[in-house]
Amino acid sequence: MIKHILFIVSSIALLISCDLTRTTTKTANPSESTKADVHSYANLKEISTKHLHLELDVNFENRTIYGVARHEMINKGADTAIFDINGLMIQKVTIGEKGTEEEADMFIDKMDKDSILGQALMVPIKKDTRFVNIYYQTTERSDALDWLDTNLTSSKTKPFLYTQGQAILTRTWIPLQDSPSNRITYSADVKVPSDLLAVMSAKNPTKKNNEGKYHFEMNKPIPAYLIALAVGDLSYHAFSENSGVYAEPELLSACEYEFDAIPKMISAAEQLYGPYQWEQYDILVLPYSFPFGGMENPMLTFANPTLLAGDKSLVSVIAHELAHSWSGNLVTNRTWNDFWLNEGFTVYFEQRIMESLYGKEVADILALIEFDELTDELTRIKKSKNPEDSKLHLALEGRNPDDGMTDIAYVKGAFFLKTLEERVGRTRFDAFLKKYFERFQFKTVDTKQFISFLNEELLKKEHISFDYPSWIYAEGLPENCIKLQSQRLENMGKLADDFTNGKVSFAPKVTYKWKKVGKRRKKIKQVQQIKFQDHIVQEWQTFIRRLPRNLSQAKMREIDRYLRFSYSGNSELLTEWFILSANCGYVPTNKKEISAFLCKVGRRKYLMPIYEALLLNKSTRNFAVYTFNQTKANYHAVSRKSIEELISETK
Numbered sequence: 001m002i003k004h005i006l007f008i009v010s011s012i013a014l015l016i017s018c019d020l021t022r023t024t025t026k027t028a029n030p031s032e033s034t035k036a037d038v039h040s041y042a043n044l045k046e047i048s049t050k051h052l053h054l055e056l057d058v059n060f061e062n063r064t065i066y067g068v069a070r071h072e073m074i075n076k077g078a079d080t081a082i083f084d085i086n087g088l089m090i091q092k093v094t095i096g097e098k099g100t101e102e103e104a105d106m107f108i109d110k111m112d113k114d115s116i117l118g119q120a121l122m123v124p125i126k127k128d129t130r131f132v133n134i135y136y137q138t139t140e141r142s143d144a145l146d147w148l149d150t151n152l153t154s155s156k157t158k159p160f161l162y163t164q165g166q167a168i169l170t171r172t173w174i175p176l177q178d179s180p181s182n183r184i185t186y187s188a189d190v191k192v193p194s195d196l197l198a199v200m201s202a203k204n205p206t207k208k209n210n211e212g213k214y215h216f217e218m219n220k221p222i223p224a225y226l227i228a229l230a231v232g233d234l235s236y237h238a239f240s241e242n243s244g245v246y247a248e249p250e251l252l253s254a255c256e257y258e259f260d261a262i263p264k265m266i267s268a269a270e271q272l273y274g275p276y277q278w279e280q281y282d283i284l285v286l287p288y289s290f291p292f293g294g295m296e297n298p299m300l301t302f303a304n305p306t307l308l309a310g311d312k313s314l315v316s317v318i319a320h321e322l323a324h325s326w327s328g329n330l331v332t333n334r335t336w337n338d339f340w341l342n343e344g345f346t347v348y349f350e351q352r353i354m355e356s357l358y359g360k361e362v363a364d365i366l367a368l369i370e371f372d373e374l375t376d377e378l379t380r381i382k383k384s385k386n387p388e389d390s391k392l393h394l395a396l397e398g399r400n401p402d403d404g405m406t407d408i409a410y411v412k413g414a415f416f417l418k419t420l421e422e423r424v425g426r427t428r429f430d431a432f433l434k435k436y437f438e439r440f441q442f443k444t445v446d447t448k449q450f451i452s453f454l455n456e457e458l459l460k461k462e463h464i465s466f467d468y469p470s471w472i473y474a475e476g477l478p479e480n481c482i483k484l485q486s487q488r489l490e491n492m493g494k495l496a497d498d499f500t501n502g503k504v505s506f507a508p509k510v511t512y513k514w515k516k517v518g519k520r521r522k523k524i525k526q527v528q529q530i531k532f533q534d535h536i537v538q539e540w541q542t543f544i545r546r547l548p549r550n551l552s553q554a555k556m557r558e559i560d561r562y563l564r565f566s567y568s569g570n571s572e573l574l575t576e577w578f579i580l581s582a583n584c585g586y587v588p589t590n591k592k593e594i595s596a597f598l599c600k601v602g603r604r605k606y607l608m609p610i611y612e613a614l615l616l617n618k619s620t621r622n623f624a625v626y627t628f629n630q631t632k633a634n635y636h637a638v639s640r641k642s643i644e645e646l647i648s649e650t651k
């Protein structure tokens with residue numbers, strides 16, 4: 001039944017759809033004992049990739065990457081190598097080093113219609129086989145790839161491509177063992193159109209070359225989800241010897257201004273938890289369809305252009321992605337059930353960087369804004385069909401690991417560490433964290449290992465008792481959670497109340513005062529007004545959140561007239577304001593602005609709550625569905641799918 005011949009004629013194989021390709025009687029059923037990760041088919045305990053070399057030809061006309069994935073593997077005597085694939089067309093598999101390759105058999109497991117994991121690609125091998133090469137191409141079902149037409153880029157003349165691998169999408173553009181539990185080094189030879197530049201999560205070129213051929217090396221071991229590629233009309237600006245930013249030329253000067261604190265952030269982070277281990281730290285600003293605020297691809301953070309607020313008010317996202325160079329990239333969650341080890345630590349670390357640069361008051365304000373969001377998330381999860389999702393350690397078998405990307409991992413995780421810090425004292429806690437990053441650097445770690453390290457290196461050693469199980473293994477928020485306070489945010493809450501009750505207005509208040517000038521008395525005009533620039537964006541967010549959900553249209557108009565929220569360049573603020581607009585029936589007034597925002601921005605954090613608020617209000621539901629249908633082609637698959645679910649859930 002094993003047919004060499006089918007795969008020799010690659011043009012035939014290419015015409016066969018993935019689902020039909022070589023289904024055989026053999027099915028991938030890796031037994032539990034050999035499974036290192038419930039979200040991967042790979043038999044990592046028997047055979048694992050050590051180094052991956054990619055040969056990629058990026059074709060914008062066909063929206064296809066034609067590739068060869070050359071796996072150099074550590075084989076502990078396996079007779080089969082199992083890889084993850086999803087939405088890929090496999091042409092052939094060969095065994096042996098380049099130049100001495102021999103074509104091999106392969107089996108592709110039939111894909112279930114609702115499969116989250118994709119398919120297992122099984123290659124029978126000899127006990128001493130070390131090199132497995134997979135020839136393939138991507139398809140329109142390669143969800144990691146976002147191919148952008150010229151109209152979705154800043155230049156409007158050049159197309160763009162970027163990848164998003166986390167959590168289990170790398171297998172949709174590269175056939176590999178797609179589990180964070182295995183770290184690999186990689187290299188790549190990438191061919192792109194000669195007017196575009198290719199960059200990867202690796203050592204990068206800063207200029208285009210005439211051939212459009214680029215070579216990349218990542219010689220530190222990373223998990224598969226951190227392999228990333230972007231291709232576009234990119235320019236580079238250096239902030240320092242080891243940091244800089246890539247962006248389309250139209251955005252570059254805005255990036256220079258917005259992100260100039262990066263060198264300071266790097267030194268602050270190094271002072272906290274040890275040297276930066278990745279040589280270079282660059283940022284790549286992507287087009288607007290990017291579904292996340294940032295993605296911590298090593299050496300090259302992918303960032304959302306909504307961070308270019310013009311006032312540096314959203315740089316905490318950069319602090320976050322930089323912090324991932326330690327938590328996540330250096331020390332990686334072993335499975336997606338341990339995702340909080342990546343994100344909780346990173347949010348904690350991010351706030352420490354912000355505190356170093358901008359002071360404790362600002363760091364506390366940022367933490368409180370997120371705590372607010374956590375409170376909402378906890379309420380949502382409690383009512384959902386998976387209330388156990390509010391535990392830090394998750395049980396996501398049979399589910400999409402993206403289900404775990406909630407504020408629990410991020411904010412509950414960070415508050416766990418903040419509470420622990422308060423309990424043991426900052427000096428001891430920092431020493432502990434520094435040691436944690438040292439001990440597990442370039443390794444993966446799971447929740448159990450973290451707990452034993454916590455006991456060994458901190459709690460037992462210092463004779464401190466701390467109720468960590470209720471944080472990690474229990475639902476909701478433990479009693480002992482640290483309580484933060486910010487006078488500035490309390491004042492904003494009071495301002496919102498006073499405004500609602502008619503005690504405060506944003507209109508200018510003119511008064512006259514007589515003042516003695518020389519021998520004469522002069523009438524001086526004085527204007528008093530609460531101005532937007534009197535407060536930081538996060539304070540205004542608190543102000544909006546505190547307003548009643550049925551605020552009168554007159555009051556909404558007054559805010560817009562004097563504070564100009566509907567026309568803000570800050571996406572965080574716009575999101576809060578548009579949610580309130582949907583809640584209190586203000587949408588007829590700022591429909592144009594909401595529609596423009598939803599059509600431009602693809603970041604899920606903003607799209608989801610705005611769509612949700614619009615969908616839940618009968619009078620704006622049709623507007624939301626219409627806008628989504630008009631613009632969904634511009635969203636990344638990650639955002640598109642989330643909104644589709646939201647539409648059906650809110651029916």
Ligand SMILES: [Zn+2]
Pocket residue numbers: 320324343346
């Ligand atoms: Zn993160």
